[in-house]
Amino acid sequence: MRASARFSCFAGCDEHYGLDEIVYRCRKCGALLDVEHDLTALRERSGAAWMQVFDRRWMRTEWPFGSGVWGKLEWVYPGIDPSSIVSFAEGGSNLLWAERYGRSLGLNDVWIKQCGNSHTGSFKDLGMTVLVSAVREMNRRGKSVRAIACASTGDTSAALAAYCAAAEIPALVLLPKDKVSIAQLLQPLANGAIVVSLETDFDGCMKVVQELTADGSIYLANSMNSLRIEGQKTIAVELVQQFDWAVPDWVVIPGGNLGNVYALGKGFLLMKELGLIARLPRICVAQAARANPLYLAYKNGFDRYAPVKAQKTAASAIQIGDPVSIDRAIRVLRQFDGVVEQASEDELADAVARADRTGMYNCPHTGVALAALEKLAKAGTIGRDERVVVISTAHGLKFTEFKRSYHQGELEGTDPQLANRPIELPPDVDRVRAAIDARLAR
Numbered sequence: 133m134r135a136s137a138r139f140s141c142f143a144g145c146d147e148h149y150g151l152d153e154i155v156y157r158c159r160k161c162g163a164l165l166d167v168e169h170d171l172t173a174l175r176e177r178s179g180a181a182w183m184q185v186f187d188r189r190w191m192r193t194e195w196p197f198g199s200g201v202w203g204k205l206e207w208v209y210p211g212i213d214p215s216s217i218v219s220f221a222e223g224g225s226n227l228l229w230a231e232r233y234g235r236s237l238g239l240n241d242v243w244i245k246q247c248g249n250s251h252t253g254s255f256k257d258l259g260m261t262v263l264v265s266a267v268r269e270m271n272r273r274g275k276s277v278r279a280i281a282c283a284s285t286g287d288t289s290a291a292l293a294a295y296c297a298a299a300e301i302p303a304l305v306l307l308p309k310d311k312v313s314i315a316q317l318l319q320p321l322a323n324g325a326i327v328v329s330l331e332t333d334f335d336g337c338m339k340v341v342q343e344l345t346a347d348g349s350i351y352l353a354n355s356m357n358s359l360r361i362e363g364q365k366t367i368a369v370e371l372v373q374q375f376d377w378a379v380p381d382w383v384v385i386p387g388g389n390l391g392n393v394y395a396l397g398k399g400f401l402l403m404k405e406l407g408l409i410a411r412l413p414r415i416c417v418a419q420a421a422r423a424n425p426l427y428l429a430y431k432n433g434f435d436r437y438a439p440v441k442a443q444k445t446a447a448s449a450i451q452i453g454d455p456v457s458i459d460r461a462i463r464v465l466r467q468f469d470g471v472v473e474q475a476s477e478d479e480l481a482d483a484v485a486r487a488d489r490t491g492m493y494n495c496p497h498t499g500v501a502l503a504a505l506e507k508l509a510k511a512g513t514i515g516r517d518e519r520v521v522v523i524s525t526a527h528g529l530k531f532t533e534f535k536r537s538y539h540q541g542e543l544e545g546t547d548p549q550l551a552n553r554p555i556e557l558p559p560d561v562d563r564v565r566a567a568i569d570a571r572l573a574r
């Protein structure tokens with residue numbers, strides 16, 4: 133099979149570039165680029181044959197196919213030299229039936245796709261393995277990229293730093309000062325990245341990094357970069373594969389810069405195009421009410437879109453007021469009969485706590501998605517027996533301060549309904565027993 137792919141203008145200009153070119157936007161109109169695959173070549177294999185190939189590679193160790201991303205290599209970056217690939221066996225994350233949590237909402241078929249159970253603790257690994265591998269491929273083909281840079285709300289920089297460290301490429305990360313968690317600050321430091329902390333927000337960091345990378349010697353890793361989308365779209369393929377190629381009724385996903393919802397949509401559309409699935413799920417994008425430009429646009433039927441000034445939210449990775457992939461997201465929502473929901477600080481924090489009480493350990497962004505799910509269930513938009521997949525985007529262990537402050541009753545903007553504090557006692561068995569009895573009697 134001679135599968136191939138190229139960058140094409142998302143707005144529809146007749147502009148195309150090689151995947152090894154250093155280009156992030158259409159040179160004619162400035163729109164974002166899209167990686168366009170040669171579908172004729174991919175159709176040489178039937179839908180059934182693709183499923184067989186993907187199942188055979190799934191979660192094994194034959195390089196590089198054991199990775200959830202590179203197991204779908206022909207759909208991601210056809211023609212890449214396997215020796216360019218930098219992989220931590222990302223993807224293949226567990227898809228769990230949230231039986232008790234779903235039941236508490238009156239739903240029988242709620243599933244959580246744990247994308248945070250990944251090398252650096254978020255789904256950003258799925259895109260970053262492709263981007264860093266692509267830079268290696270560029271350098272192999274004669275370019276000389278000196279470093280890779282990103283602005284980040286915390287998880288992109290962690291992923292970039294790790295993959296660059298493995299590839300021996302310097303990483304440069306620009307973080308908004310005091311707006312990422314301690315873990316997210318420590319991750320790139322530990323991996324040896326150059327970490328610059330700027331007195332601004334994410335949108336401010338984004339402006340600086342675009343200038344820094346303008347001459348092409350430093351490569352830009354933000355999600356305007358369409359290579360990351362190719363890796364992230366395997367989330368859709370993977371979760372359908374995990375259901376033995378059955379399509380769920382709904383997918384709920386938290387959205388900030390909105391690249392991931394576009395990736396999700398792209399994965400489903402490609403599976404339909406190539407005959408692996410016959411229908412599409414509905415999609416719900418969940419936003420923090422304090423950073424909700426897509427929600428506002430949705431409320432007026434996508435007639436008008438205006439960026440907002442994002443306010444401080446515990447869901448710090450989606451504290452974005454002017455999402456770069458807004459047009460891509462709106463297109464996906466139209467194609468997937470989509471809806472947009474929002475969650476206040478109170479709603480997202482209690483949703484996390486409710487789900488944590490059933491054994492999960494959620495990050496605040498997943499909490500935004502869970503709060504949206506709770507609203508859709510309550511409104512009857514999602515029916516009792518419909519199959520729902522919530523995309524959990526990061527690992528809860530990265531957000532210790534969020535959980536600490538919630539359970540201490542100190543989380544700004546919230547009145548915690550499910551705070552659980554340690555019972556402090558002297559080592560006196562009778563008093564310990566009395567305290568336990570009182571708790572169990574509640």
Ligand SMILES: *Cc1c(COP(=O)(O)O)cnc(C)c1O
Pocket residue numbers: 254255256287288355386387388389390391392393449450495497498525526
């Ligand atoms: C990046 C990120 C998001 C948002 O993804 P977008 O593609 O920017 O919409 C959500 N949750 C977490 C944990 C993230 O790191």
Ligand SMILES: [Zn+2]
Pocket residue numbers: 141142143144145147158159160161162163
């Ligand atoms: Zn164009």
